Amino acid sequence: MKIKTVAVIIAGGLLIYNTGYSQCKTNVENIRRPFYDLELECAKTNSEPSFISDAKDYRALLSGNEGAEFIATFFSGNKYRICACTDIGSPLSFTISDHKGNVLFTNKDYENAPYWDLDFPVTIDCKISVSLPRETAEASGGAPAAEESAEEETPATETAEDEAGEEVAEEAASEISTKFVENTKVCAVLVIGYKQGK
Amino acid sequence: MNNKRNLLLYIPALLFLTSTFLVGCGGAEQELEDIPQDEKIIDEETSLFNVDDKIFYIPSPVQTSLLMKKIAAPYSNHLLNDVARVESYTTSFKQAVNIGVYGADLGYITANNKNQEAISHLSAVKKLSDELGVSSAFNFSELEKFGGNAGNEQEMLTIITHAYKSCEEFLRDDERHDVAGLIMAGALIESLYFAVNFVDTPDNQDVINRIGEQTTTLDNIILILNRHYSKTDNIELSEFVDLLVKLQSEFKHIKIHYTFAKSTVDEGNKLCTINSKSVINIKPAMIKNIANQIKEIRDSITS
Numbered sequence: 001m002k003i004k005t006v007a008v009i010i011a012g013g014l015l016i017y018n019t020g021y022s023q024c025k026t027n028v029e030n031i032r033r034p035f036y037d038l039e040l041e042c043a044k045t046n047s048e049p050s051f052i053s054d055a056k057d058y059r060a061l062l063s064g065n066e067g068a069e070f071i072a073t074f075f076s077g078n079k080y081r082i083c084a085c086t087d088i089g090s091p092l093s094f095t096i097s098d099h100k101g102n103v104l105f106t107n108k109d110y111e112n113a114p115y116w117d118l119d120f121p122v123t124i125d126c127k128i129s130v131s132l133p134r135e136t137a138e139a140s141g142g143a144p145a146a147e148e149s150a151e152e153e154t155p156a157t158e159t160a161e162d163e164a165g166e167e168v169a170e171e172a173a174s175e176i177s178t179k180f181v182e183n184t185k186v187c188a189v190l191v192i193g194y195k196q197g198k
Numbered sequence: 199m200n201n202k203r204n205l206l207l208y209i210p211a212l213l214f215l216t217s218t219f220l221v222g223c224g225g226a227e228q229e230l231e232d233i234p235q236d237e238k239i240i241d242e243e244t245s246l247f248n249v250d251d252k253i254f255y256i257p258s259p260v261q262t263s264l265l266m267k268k269i270a271a272p273y274s275n276h277l278l279n280d281v282a283r284v285e286s287y288t289t290s291f292k293q294a295v296n297i298g299v300y301g302a303d304l305g306y307i308t309a310n311n312k313n314q315e316a317i318s319h320l321s322a323v324k325k326l327s328d329e330l331g332v333s334s335a336f337n338f339s340e341l342e343k344f345g346g347n348a349g350n351e352q353e354m355l356t357i358i359t360h361a362y363k364s365c366e367e368f369l370r371d372d373e374r375h376d377v378a379g380l381i382m383a384g385a386l387i388e389s390l391y392f393a394v395n396f397v398d399t400p401d402n403q404d405v406i407n408r409i410g411e412q413t414t415t416l417d418n419i420i421l422i423l424n425r426h427y428s429k430t431d432n433i434e435l436s437e438f439v440d441l442l443v444k445l446q447s448e449f450k451h452i453k454i455h456y457t458f459a460k461s462t463v464d465e466g467n468k469l470c471t472i473n474s475k476s477v478i479n480i481k482p483a484m485i486k487n488i489a490n491q492i493k494e495i496r497d498s499i500t501s
Contacts, residue, residue: 049352049353050352052260052261052264052352052355052356052359053356053359053360053363054257054258054261055258055260055261055359055360055362055363055366056255056258071254071255072255073255073257073414073415074472075257075261075265075411076407076411076476077265077268078265098456098458098474099456100456100458102458102474104461104470104472104474105461105463105470109463110463110465110468113468115468116468116469116470117467117468117469117470118469118470118471118472119469119470119471119472120472121471121472121473122456122472122474122475122476123407123411123476124456124472124474124476125255125414194261196264196267196268
């Protein structure tokens with residue numbers, strides 16, 4: 001199983017290598033663009049010049065119910081704008097948790113809004129999780145929505161405890177990843193800007 | 199045998215590409231945890247921000263220096279590293295670390311609207327990057343817009359931010375993680391130097407907080423540079439790491455008490471205010487030690 005997982009990741013790497021950094025979709029068939037283009041478009045649409053980029057890349061190729069995690073330090077006295085985009089124009093879910101796992105904010109509670117501002121009066125090391133909402137997964141032709149909702153309904157603690165179940169789920173996810181890696185992976189990006197508070 | 203060797207050479211490239219694109223800077227795909235140990239070791243060497251299974255966030259030189267803008271006030275140009283010294287930086291260690299120092303200076307200068315002073319610092323960065331072989335990554339044609347953007351603080355900060363980001367990406371792609379780490383370390387030390395010069399001001403809690411908040415960044419930079427530690431092959435870097443580790447031991451006395459509280463959301467303005475609390479405690483004697491060590495390190499890298 002583990003070997004299969006590695007194989008999927010390496011396959012992703014090969015695909016990326018062969019497409020020369022341009023793996024995100026455009027409106028034109030068979031024309032691809034790099035992540036950078038998507039980030040630029042995302043910032044232009046959702047941010048303002050007063051926010052300075054934090055100069056970090058938050059990029060993931062996702063399908064179905066896959067997710068990715070990033071880490072970031074949010075510094076006190078700064079207001080941050082977090083913009084979340086996909087290359088197919090459908091929304092991207094993001095959740096910000098502190099280093100203890102407490103959720104500070106999630107755009108899932110606000111119809112997966114494409115951007116949100118966060119005011120940090122204190123400095124916190126955070127984890128940012130991104131995933132595809134059902135409509136985005138469906139639009140990409142990825143995993144069936146039923147699978148996604150099934151995972152959402154499963155409490156994280158139970159998933160962690162059920163090793164056998166997890167392996168089966170991972171196996172299934174690997175199969176899905178393998179099947180859809182070329183056609184349905186969605187480019188997901190976050191663009192984070194900051195400005196100093198008054 | 200040859201095929202096996204080729205494969206071993208190929209795996210790091212694949213994993214690097216994978217970590218760059220699936221993970222991104224600071225990102226983590228959970229499945230990487232499943233990689234067998236021998237392959238995992240290769241992966242660790244391929245990405246700047248992924249060392250020993252830890253993924254790091256290190257703020258850009260501009261962001262670090264901007265954090266100090268409020269506390270390092272009023273603006274004092276005597277805090278900046280003299281650009282006349284640039285000629286004396288002849289080793290790659292000094293060149294790299296001072297690209298970071300001048301980067302933090304650029305952020306501080308620009309944030310204080312002293313744009314003409316920025317031009318001389320920019321020239322210093324250009325000279326050092328030329329000598330270090332990274333000037334193409336800096337995209338100086340973009341930086342030359344500085345003249346045309348004098349007065350536009352936001353635009354200038356954005357240009358510097360992008361320039362340093364391009365440089366960081368170039369070094370990461372080139373697997374020159376030591377150079378990238380030194381640039382970030384230089385920026386951190388210079389920014390801390392701004393702060394410690396204001397530590398004796400009355401009502402200095404904000405200054406103390408800003409210094410204490412850099413603990414994680416310092417830890418991360420040490421972990422990155424430690425991989426290149428060698429008293430025989432990399433003397434300057436190793437001596438610098440020794441100083442950073444000594445500083446780190448002082449930082450360990452800083453106590454941060456974090457308490458979670460539910461955030462407040464203003465849906466109409468799409469604004470979330472974090473209500474969690476964080477209290478940073480440093481005894482006055484400790485802050486003195488930290489300040490002295492930062493000054494010592496800063497002197498050693500800029501002299």
